[in-house]
Amino acid sequence: MTESWGQFKSFDGKKFKALEADFTNKVSKLIGGQDLTACFQCAKCSAGCPVSDKVNIQIHEVMRMLLFGIKEVLETDMVWLCSTCYTCQERCPQGIDITDILFGLKNMAFRKGIRPSGYVGARQSLYDTGRLYEPTDWERDDLELDPVPELNTADTKKLLDKMKLMQLEEEE
Ligand code: SF4
Ligand code: SF4
Incomplete structure (x- = not known):
């Protein structure tokens, strides 16, 4: 059994309550989700996955x-x-558009508060500064670049407010 690498719980020996049709319906509306029933469990996807020994x-x-319809999938x-x-x-x-389905699952998980803390920090930084990551002048000095230019965040904030970026958790 592979050791879990992430911060979420282990599923070893866990019994799930299955067949939550509402959840499956919701997933089937994600990009790629309409093809879920075509999966015949050949595991070719897992055989090529570069993080398969980390999950x-x-x-x-x-x-x-x-x-x-096992909702705990969002915690994996x-x-x-x-x-x-x-x-x-x-x-x-x-x-099957498996990776696209995973994008949808990330959004669903984030809205339910199931996400690594780094993503919450990145969202806050994007909202506050217009940048996901604040470059520092000393890093730029090393590369002989000009100082970090000032950003006017008013427009970015307006855009992110329209997208309701900071209220994602309240949407469902
Ligand atoms: S590759 Fe993965 S998703 Fe595609 S059919 Fe096989 S097990 Fe299902
Ligand atoms: S897209 Fe994600 S799930 Fe698919 S093979 Fe790559 S790492 Fe694995």
Whole structure:
């Protein structure tokens, strides 16, 4: 059994309450989600996944959990540790847009408050400064670049307010 690398709980020996049809319906509306029933569990996606030894649930198992309406799938490492390499999507013999489904799952998980703290900090930084990461002048000095230019964040904030970036958790 692979040791879990992420910060979410282990699923070893866990019994799930399955068949929450509402959840499966919601997932089927995500990009790629309409093809969930085409998955025949060949595991070709997991065989090529570069983070397969770092997660507590493999990507082909994620696909089955979605079909069975197991909401705990949002708490699996795979949702956030997926590197978006698209290998699974390229390999799937059924042409399922697996990586795109994972993007949708990230959004669903974030709204429910299931996300690494770093993402919350990145969102705050984007809102406050217009940047995901604040470059420092000493780093730029080393590269002989000009000082960090000032950003007018008013327009960015207006845009992010319209997108309700800071209220995502309240949407559902
Ligand atoms: S490769 Fe496609 S069909 Fe095979 S287990 Fe993964 S999602 Fe299912
Ligand atoms: S896109 Fe994500 S789930 Fe798919 S193979 Fe790459 S890391 Fe694994």
